[in-house]
Amino acid sequence: MDSSKRKSKPNPKLKANPVSKILFWWMKEFLWTGYKRDLEQSDLYEPLKIDLSEKLGDDLERVWEEEQSRALQKGKSPSLLRAIFVTFWKQYIFSGILTFLVSMGSRVAQPLLLGKVIEYFTPNSTMAIEEAYMYGAGMILNVYLMVIMDHQYNLSAAAVGMRIRIACCSLIYRK
Template sequence: MPLLYPKVKPNPLQKANLCSRLFFWWLNPLFKIGHKRKLEANDMYSVLPEDRSQHLGEELQGYWDQEVLRAQKDAREPSLMKTIVKCYGKSYLVLGMLTFLEICEEFL
């Protein structure tokens, strides 16, 4: 009987140094496999602990609980949009600024 969740490779990003992280060198082995043949499910790396749905869901739940309390205090409906922006807005803002700089560089 095949395994429901086959053993996956550990994610090399966990042990990658700063240079490797900046230039995505930790992905080179996966790129080499992908260049030779189509990637399969067992070629993929495991998900980082901070990117697991359990962790992200608990983080979002905490922000949602805070939003519900604030909404009750202010006698208004809680806003899922505000919750998502508070939870994930900072990381997307940084990525957005980097993308903006890249686009500006193309014009110059």
């Protein structure tokens, strides 16, 4: 498709604040339109600059050429997997580390909070009901945080996978 023939709406993610990005609130207009009627091509947004095939293809092509010259010097076959890894590893690592840290914190906090809620129901407990409610609310917020982080990681991983596919297709069509 020739992108010069059509002009889409600007991507709302560009102007979204961090909370809107975390909660996917920046997509509400698009989702509401899809709820009311079938989506059409004119409803789609411009892709983000990081997702453009020209840039992704250029980045992968540069690394692929380096991989080919490195393999030639060592007398081995070049590895497309290595070129993909070198091109996209930073995007995977950042979201993976953040998700790991939040997940570990949440998984440690959940049984501790549950233990405090159970402690309220033990005989001779001096814990006030308000304190038990706070621990219960902490459990709910903790689960909510885990769900949000899981969705953010899944979106990030899918986006990187999409970028890898776009970059590889761009290289194939350049041949």
